[in-house]
Amino acid sequence: MALQAARRAVEHRTRLADLFPWTKSPLVIGAPMRVFSGPAMAVAIARAGGLGFIGPGETAATSAVDLAEAGKLLNEKPLPTSVAGKASLSASSAGLLPVGVGFQVWNGNLASAVDAVSTHRPCAVWLFAPRDGQPQIDDWTAQLRAASPGTQVWVQVGTLREAVEAASTADALVLQGAEAGGHGRTSDGIGLITLLPEVADTLGETGPPLIGAGGIADGRGAVAALGLGAAGIALGTRFLAATEARINPAYQAEVVRASDGAAHTGRTHLYNHLRGTFGWPPQFSPRGLLNQSWADQEAGVSFDELKVRHDAAVKQGGTAAWGPEGRTATYASASVGLVRSVDGAGEIVEQLHKEIDGIRGLL
Ligand SMILES: Cc1cc2nc3c(=O)[nH]c(=O)nc-3n(C[C@H](O)[C@H](O)[C@H](O)COP(=O)(O)O)c2cc1C
Known part of the structure; x- marks a missing residue:
């Protein structure tokens, strides 16, 4: 075969x-x-x-x-x-x-x-x-x-x-x-x-x-x-x-910087919701880099508070938005560590x- x-x-x-x-x-x-x-x-x-x-x-x-x-x-x-x-x-x-x-x-x-x-x-x-x-x-x-x-x-x-x-x-x-x-x-x-x-x-x-x-x-x-x-x-x-x-240069820089997609990417609707996108059919969800919004959610921070922090970070831009301490959607593949x-x-x-x-x- x-x-x-x-x-x-x-x-x-x-x-x-x-x-x-x-x-x-x-x-x-x-x-x-x-x-x-x-x-x-x-x-x-x-x-x-x-x-x-x-x-x-x-x-x-x-x-x-x-x-x-x-x-x-x-x-x-x-x-x-x-x-x-x-x-x-x-x-x-x-x-x-x-x-x-x-x-x-x-x-x-x-x-x-x-x-x-x-x-x-x-x-x-x-x-x-x-x-x-x-x-x-x-x-x-x-x-x-x-x-x-x-x-x-x-x-x-x-x-x-x-x-x-x-x-x-x-x-x-x-x-x-x-x-x-x-x-x-x-x-x-x-x-x-x-x-x-x-x-x-x-x-x-x-x-x-x-x-x-x-x-x-x-x-x-x-x-x-x-x-x-x-x-x-x-x-x-x-x-x-x-x-x-x-693409925003800070998003692009994060794609180049990030490694180990198994450890640092995941599937979650959190970032869709933080950006105000709702309604995706449940059979689909996005893979992206997990950043501070994810960590805060895991630590029990409420969605409303995450949204306040997210919007402020996006306003600030740069690494406040995209990066390990960033807060917004950085959709990327498990292969992100191969993009250098x-x-x-x-x-x-x-x-x-x-x-x-x-x-x-x-x-
Ligand atoms: C940031 C990002 C946005 C994407 N947007 C779409 C989209 O709008 N429509 C679509 O069919 N696929 C979209 N995809 C998925 C791609 O079609 C494709 O399946 C995926 O990028 C392949 O995996 P790779 O990222 O490991 O190369 C997107 C992928 C990424 C990374």
């Missing part, structure tokens, strides 16, 4: 390379992180031969604004006409923007998403976190496909059950391991090293391409995911430390490819 899955992953890599002809195989993907993954980062990733997703914005209208900005950046400086020896456009990608866009389904606005996608025609959309499971994903998929034929619809899932449900409609499945930063499964998630191969075996010949996500920060994690049956690799936390990320420098998003993609090639050569 393992060899069959590996062969399928290789076929799927070819399929992805045909669909996204400006990319280098294996496909390196910038995950759509809410607000942090903006158009500049998605375009920088595309220029380096990867696929960058724009994250959901502050409001439903932001996706269209961000996609328009990506289009403008690409008009001003088009992608190289040839990447990795291939023409950067093909019949299948003609007329599509070489960046993707992510939508959070539980509180997303489908009408705005349809508008943004039909106007700007991204090459792919990435759906995540339905409140009501697969029927809601099916609804979004059908409407987005009708709005922009040719746009690939990817669905991020974190369990075998979700993968099986989404497999027949998604053009690709992003398998999110429990290591991932940001929101993931609250209690039924599992590490990528077991999720990926079991999904690959269960879906078999007819399954869509599988993308590995969660805890991948360099070429070692990428090669591991490819070996497990991934056709491509998606990274979030590593791109928080990209020069193009839309701020680099251009394009350099991150190029470095990954170099490491993937080098490590494969040694195995």
Whole structure:
């Protein structure tokens, strides 16, 4: 089974390379992180031969604004006409923007998403976190496909059950391991090293391409995911430390500073609530760095008092907000200790490819 899955992953890599002809195989993907993954980062990733997703914005209208900005950046400086020896456009990608866009389904606005996608025609959309499971994903998929034929619809899932449900409609499945930063499964998630191969075996010949996500920060994690049956690799936390990320410098510095994700990250809704975000479906919760708000909560401080301290810290900014003594949300992966420098998003993609090639050569 393992060899069959590996062969399928290789076929799927070819399929992805045909669909996204400006990319280098294996496909390196910038995950759509809410607000942090903006158009500049998605375009920088595309220029380096990867696929960058724009994250959901502050409001439903932001996706269209961000996609328009990506289009403008690409008009001003088009992608190289040839990447990795291939023409950067093909019949299948003609007329599509070489960046993707992510939508959070539980509180997303489908009408705005349809508008943004039909106007700007991204090459792919990435759906995540339905409140009501697969029927809601099916609804979004059908409407987005009708709005922009040719746009690939990817669905991020974190369990075998979700993968099986989404497999027949998604053009690709992003398998999110429990290591991932940001929101993931609250209690039924599992590490990528077991999720990926079991999904690959269960879906078999007819399954869509599988993308590995969660805890991948360099070429070692990428090669591991490819070996497990991934056709491509998606990274979030590593791109928080990209020069193009839309992130507060103190948040970014904390991602670079922090280590030992097992000890220093955890899943909790505390930071959502401190920031005034309520209503996430209970099956999802975010992984982030545990700071002073967490310590105070553990020590019995009331939520109202935590909120007062949080708001004052955010007002102050810097290490009062983000850092070991900080108080606000610093969502990041279990792999945070592997993120050690701020680099251009394009350099991150190029470095990954170099490491993937080098490590494969040694195995
Ligand atoms: C700060 C942050 C914000 C995120 N926001 C989103 C989001 O809005 N939508 C989404 O589908 N995934 C989001 N994710 C999860 C990513 O899609 C992906 O699963 C994760 O980053 C992969 O794990 P990694 O962080 O270890 O690379 C976010 C992740 C992080 C770290």
